[in-house]
Structures are given as structure tokens and as C-alpha cells.
Amino acid sequence: MREKVHIILTGHILPGYTKAEVLSALAKLLKRQSKDVEFLLQGTPNPVKRNVDLDVAPIYVKTLTKAGADCNIHQIGETDPSGADRSSTTSTPCPTEHQPESNTVRLPQGSVDAKQNGKAVFHGSASEYFRIWIVNMLLTIITFGIYGAWAKVRTRRYFYSHTLLENQPFDYLANPVAILKGHLIIGTCFILYTLGEFISPLASLIILSISYLILPVFIYKSLRFFAHNSSFRNIRFGFSGTLKTSYITYLLLPLLIPLTLGITLPYWAFKRKHYFFSNISFGNSKNVFNGKARPFYVYYGFITLLFIGGMFIVASFILLFKNFFLQALPNPADKAQQFSAGFVIVLFCLYGLLLFFGTASQQYLFSRTTNYCWTQSRFDKIYFNSDLKARNLVWIQPSNILVILFSFGFMIPWAKVRRYRYVLGCLTVINSHHLSTIIASEETEQNAIGDAATDFFDFEVGL
Amino acid sequence: MITFSGTYFDGKTSIAHLVEVRLKGTEIRVKGYSPKDPLIFPEEQWQIEPALGSQRRTIRTEDGGRIDTQDYLAVEQLEVITGQNKGLRLVHFLEIRWIWAMFCIAGLIFLTWFGAQFGIPYMAMKAADAVPNSALNQLSEKTLNLLDDRFLFPSKLEEIKKKKVQSIFNHVIAELDPSGDYYLVFRSSPKIGANAFALPSGTIIITDELIRLAKNDGAISGVIAHEACHVFQKHGLRTVFQNIGIFMLISTLAGDVVSITSVAATLPTILIESGYARQFEQEADLVAGKYLIKTGIGTLPFQEILSQLVKDHRELPHFSFFSNHPETMQRINKLKEIGTSDNLHSQVK
Numbered sequence A: 001m002r003e004k005v006h007i008i009l010t011g012h013i014l015p016g017y018t019k020a021e022v023l024s025a026l027a028k029l030l031k032r033q034s035k036d037v038e039f040l041l042q043g044t045p046n047p048v049k050r051n052v053d054l055d056v057a058p059i060y061v062k063t064l065t066k067a068g069a070d071c072n073i074h075q076i077g078e079t080d081p082s083g084a085d086r087s088s089t090t091s092t093p094c095p096t097e098h099q100p101e102s103n104t105v106r107l108p109q110g111s112v113d114a115k116q117n118g119k120a121v122f123h124g125s126a127s128e129y130f131r132i133w134i135v136n137m138l139l140t141i142i143t144f145g146i147y148g149a150w151a152k153v154r155t156r157r158y159f160y161s162h163t164l165l166e167n168q169p170f171d172y173l174a175n176p177v178a179i180l181k182g183h184l185i186i187g188t189c190f191i192l193y194t195l196g197e198f199i200s201p202l203a204s205l206i207i208l209s210i211s212y213l214i215l216p217v218f219i220y221k222s223l224r225f226f227a228h229n230s231s232f233r234n235i236r237f238g239f240s241g242t243l244k245t246s247y248i249t250y251l252l253l254p255l256l257i258p259l260t261l262g263i264t265l266p267y268w269a270f271k272r273k274h275y276f277f278s279n280i281s282f283g284n285s286k287n288v289f290n291g292k293a294r295p296f297y298v299y300y301g302f303i304t305l306l307f308i309g310g311m312f313i314v315a316s317f318i319l320l321f322k323n324f325f326l327q328a329l330p331n332p333a334d335k336a337q338q339f340s341a342g343f344v345i346v347l348f349c350l351y352g353l354l355l356f357f358g359t360a361s362q363q364y365l366f367s368r369t370t371n372y373c374w375t376q377s378r379f380d381k382i383y384f385n386s387d388l389k390a391r392n393l394v395w396i397q398p399s400n401i402l403v404i405l406f407s408f409g410f411m412i413p414w415a416k417v418r419r420y421r422y423v424l425g426c427l428t429v430i431n432s433h434h435l436s437t438i439i440a441s442e443e444t445e446q447n448a449i450g451d452a453a454t455d456f457f458d459f460e461v462g463l
Numbered sequence B: 001m002i003t004f005s006g007t008y009f010d011g012k013t014s015i016a017h018l019v020e021v022r023l024k025g026t027e028i029r030v031k032g033y034s035p036k037d038p039l040i041f042p043e044e045q046w047q048i049e050p051a052l053g054s055q056r057r058t059i060r061t062e063d064g065g066r067i068d069t070q071d072y073l074a075v076e077q078l079e080v081i082t083g084q085n086k087g088l089r090l091v092h093f094l095e096i097r098w099i100w101a102m103f104c105i106a107g108l109i110f111l112t113w114f115g116a117q118f119g120i121p122y123m124a125m126k127a128a129d130a131v132p133n134s135a136l137n138q139l140s141e142k143t144l145n146l147l148d149d150r151f152l153f154p155s156k157l158e159e160i161k162k163k164k165v166q167s168i169f170n171h172v173i174a175e176l177d178p179s180g181d182y183y184l185v186f187r188s189s190p191k192i193g194a195n196a197f198a199l200p201s202g203t204i205i206i207t208d209e210l211i212r213l214a215k216n217d218g219a220i221s222g223v224i225a226h227e228a229c230h231v232f233q234k235h236g237l238r239t240v241f242q243n244i245g246i247f248m249l250i251s252t253l254a255g256d257v258v259s260i261t262s263v264a265a266t267l268p269t270i271l272i273e274s275g276y277a278r279q280f281e282q283e284a285d286l287v288a289g290k291y292l293i294k295t296g297i298g299t300l301p302f303q304e305i306l307s308q309l310v311k312d313h314r315e316l317p318h319f320s321f322f323s324n325h326p327e328t329m330q331r332i333n334k335l336k337e338i339g340t341s342d343n344l345h346s347q348v349k
């Protein structure tokens, strides 16, 4: 193992710089808002980068010095200057705080490279997950779907418990019986809807509008269930959003979109993220979410411009080859209605292009909004950085779909692990050592109906 | 005595404590958490989490604590001693061996095929039988009203012609399903063109266009026999239940990643559903063909009207007499087969 050091900001400004300059430069470097980095310049030492290889440390020092912030390199093993700062700001200082870290290192599984600190690492494998997946499928089919609830818990548990952060796994604690009840209710609703469709369009319309009306309840319940049943270091996550906000976010705002001709669509996307990120908590520390709607308008605006540009290119292409298309169009007088081969090929290409564009813009929006929301989140002193690249996701997703198609679905586990590994690998937890100072909040049991509902409505909470 | 080391989380703080766990009788003792005495949990106060993949093993205690360990052997012994997780231990046994995974793949393929081929059609039939007649009547009435609103207009057929078709209808029903409750309805429909529909209650709708297209009575009796078969075999309801079943099967199989495979999952659904529809059409054609041969008309008039319909084909709603355009040639060929088969001939005679 190579020698590791921490980069420490002394909290002082170098001569020749103003505070505002340094703040904005630091904010830019750390991808954060100026007011969130203010505490770094208040005269007390703070680590900005932990466990850096000694030979790359000077690069950090150079960059920070250029920004006007005084900093130094801190050898691991010396008394931690941030330690004093930690116990002074944590409401309940723990005397045994340093014990877990030293303990973990002594455990056999603890010999993980210190470089991974602050990064969640997925230790599962596609082949191992494949076997779990195939057994899940078989047992679910044999039991007419009843085992599905257990299968779901096992799948989630597999991904959670093989995801290690600071060498500790996450855990999923949901009771399969609760999920089974949820599945049964959703299944009944689905059968009613299908039968209603057969009986009369009015009946299915009524069932559809009722389910639309109760959708916010499902989402609210499912987020609570999801958060409450996720744990790390045996401390549960929590979700404190209200039902009222859920109704505003999932019923009122979508209704406004057609009325405002789509102008509120980015705002809706923002509010959905806001509902999750601003209400999630870990133990007794609630997430402080500083996200604003404006970046969402930038991301969606970019996609809209791209779309208009694409339409323009396609339209001019069609105009350019007008004669070719007119010939290729089916002759209305011809009863057999045979399309010419050229027309079919062009249609096929256009469809493929549209599909690719749709997937690509979806992945772009996912990566941008996810990155933004994580960088704007802060649990007490723990904050995050996510650097998902749209181009990587644009490659991963369509190739995953192709692989799944050509393997008749048997590569689904591989595709899932591949995407999960990438998304997880882009997330960095800054100051992750603070994770060992979290205290549990009081617990309440949650209902699983909502959790199943999210599967049917394909609601994505986003990592 | 079983002893192993692990990490203990008390559930109140996120601190990890290195502990030593010892099994004494059926109680476990956790040493290393509090400086003085070990924590003691009697048998009913602790629970082993089922094994999964290569994750470290976990024991939960009733007060919300959690012990993690990588001493797999020790925890397996604990499981055997206390008899916990019997079912899921078997599941884990299957999950960690490739040979069993292979058996599972084979089993899954077989069960999917068997379910789509026999299981779902059988259950759909049972479900269709369970639907009470009153519900069928109500449902059919609503469907007829809907069709009247959108596609159908009052018939402009002369009374004489109507009477003639009605008498053909009565003959066919008397032969095929005398105890059934059938009702003939005349409608005109420029939108749909020549066609006939059967509603589950036994109402059979024939369009004026079809009657005009038919060159002889044999063609009309063939169409009516075909529709009557849809009624007494409950094809309409069975289709609905089968499609629900197939949707459930496919979404169970693809359910894990519905978002990225939804496009891929619709294709097999469509293929299987159209396969079911084809089966029902064949069954109805067979009944019609047998009826026509038995009454001495032969399948030729029915073949003719099918090929005429290909030329007249327009947009169609569900459960119509003529729905699968490219397959009509196949249907006609099948009828020819029935018509020329001596074996069948002697059978029905």
C-alpha cells in the first residue's frame, strides 16, 4: 500500500486574495455553492481531500494555493486536526469514535485499499447474481408469483449487502410478507382494470382515474417503506415527506404541464427530485438539499434545442430527397398496399434514430439531474459528489438492451450489474468517516403496499 | 461450543464494535461491547439472516442489534443447531451451484412453454366458465351499445332477406347448440364493411355488407356456424383471461428491469396473443367446416366468402369474424383440407 495523506485547509486566506474570490474558486473546485464552503474559511482546519497518494498530493496543494486558500499536507497517523472540529460540532460526541475504524482495519475483510474510502464499492458479480436471479424466477413461476415477494427482497438484499461503503455493507430489511400483501393488492387492481376495459370503457376510465388519484399515496408510502427498510451500519434511513407534498408533486404539477404547454415540465422533474432528496434522512441527520429548479431548465432546454435541431435536419433531408420519397410512398390506388423496400428502410432508420435519441436524452437527463442532486445534498458534514457521464450511460443503456434482446433475456442480470456498477462508481462520499457518528432516530413500521406499487408504476427514486 | 468474531452494531449509533460471539446451549453471548459483562441473548431473542451470495452473515437481536461476521462455517453450524431458515437454506444451496442454475434454466424454459401452451389456456377456460350468465348478458349489451355508437348503423336490408337469414340462423343453431340462447342482429356498417361478430351472451351481429357479398346461403350458414362456435366455446372471455395470464407471465419474467426491456417484452406478448387468436379462429373454422359438410353444402361457399373478404378488408374491432388478414389464405387451405378429407367426411356422415 502506498503512503496516504490528507489535504487540509487551514481556514486562512493567502495574502493578495479577497474572501469572495477564494469562496467562489473553492465552490467551483468542490462543485458546491459559495455559502456551503464558507465554513472552510473560518480559521479552523478542515480536510478537503482524504487518503490521497503522497505523490499526487502536491497537485492538490498547487490547485488550492492558486485558488487563494492556505493548505497543507497532513500525514496519516499524526493527531487529526479535523478531530477536534468533529467533536465540537457533533451534538453527541462519542468517546469510542475512533475505535471502529481501527477495529475494521484489524478484521480480515478490512484489508481494503484505503483509496476506496469514501467510495461505495459493489462486491457482487454478474455470475453470482445470475444464479440468484434464475432461482428466483423459477420459484416465482412455480409458486404462481407468491415467491415473487421473497425474490424481490433477495434481489434488493443482494445489491445492498454487496455494496460496501467504508468497508461496511448496506442492508435491506423489508419483510417479504408485507411485500406479498402489496403485490396481491396491486394484482387485484390490475385484474379489475383489465376486466373493466372489457366490460365498458367507462368502467376502465373510472378505475384509471381512481388509481391516478391514489397514486400520490402509493408513492408517498413506497418512499417511506423504501427508506425505512434501508439501513447502513444498522441505522435506518428515513423519509419525512408529507402526503400533501406528494399530492402537489404527483397530482397537481403534472396537470399543470399541458396547461402551460410543457413549460413546467422541468419544474416538475425538479420537484420530484426535491421530494425525495429534501426528505431523506439517515438516522437522526436529515439531508440538507440546496437544489434549485434553474439547472433543470438548462438540462431540459438543451434537450429541447437538440430535438428541434434534429427535426430540422430530418425535415431538410426529406425535402432534399423529395422525389425519392414520393416514389417510395405507397400508391393509394393500389389495393394490395405494398410499401416499396426503400420506404420501409427509411422508416426503419427514422424509427431507430428516434429510439436512440429518446434513450440518449433520457440518459443525459438522468446523469445531469442525478449529479446535480447529489452535489446539492448534505447529511450533517457528509456531502457527495457524483460524476456520471452522459456519454458513458448512452453507451451502456442501448448496448444493454441489445445484449438482453440477443440473449433472450438471460443477460438481464449482467446488464443490471453493469449499469449499477457504473452509477455507483461515480458517487463519492466526502467526509465519509462521519458516517460512524450517526445516531438512530425512533422507529415506526411501514406498510408495504406502496413499495409494490412503485414497481407497477415504474417509479424511479434514482440513486 | 461455537465461537466466532464479528462486528456488532447496537442499532442506536453507527459505531462498529469488534466482538467475540459464543454459543452456549442455545443462547449467544457477545463479548467486547460493554466493558463489564457480555451481552446475553436467549434463543428466542436472536435470528440469523438467510444466507445470500457471498455477503457476510448477519445475526439480528431482538433489541435491534446486529452482528456481522465472515465466519460462514460457524453461522451455518448455528443454523443447523437452531433449525432456522430451513427453506431459504435450500434456496441458497441452489443459488451457489452452477449445476443447479442449469437445471433452473431448463426448468424455467419448460415451465414458460408449458404455461403458455396449456396452463394459461386451461385456467382461462375455468375462469370463463365461472363468469355468470347475467354478467355476460350485461356485458354484451354494453358492447353492442358501444358498437352501435361508433361503427354500426341500422340495417337497410329488405324484410324478406332478413327472414331468410334468420331461418338459416335458426337451422345452424338448432344443429350446433340447441340448448343455447342465441340472438341475431342486423346492422349496416360502411366503416367496417362485410363482417360478423359474436358477443359472449350469444348475440351474433351480421352486417348488410356481408349478406350482400355472400353469393349463396351456404356462405352465410358457414359464417353463422363460425360465430356460434365463438359463443359456445366462450372464445371472447377466454381471450381476455388468456391475455391477462400472458401479460402476468411475461411481466414476471421480465419484471426485474421492466424499464429497459419493456419494448423487448411486448414482442413475445404480441406473438403469443396472436397465436391464441389463430387457434380460436381455426377451431371456429373447423366447426363451421364440419357443419357445412354434414349438411351437404361443402366448404366451398365458405372458402369463397373468405377470399372475397380479403378484397373487402378494412379496419376492424376485436372479436370479429375476419381479423387476421395474412392468415386468411391459410384458413382457406385448411377448409379445403377438411372438404377433401374422406376420413372426416365419413366421420361426420
Ligand SMILES: [Zn+2]
Pocket (backbone or CB within 6 Å): B226, B227, B230, B280, B281, B284, B320, B321, B322
Ligand atoms: Zn372468428
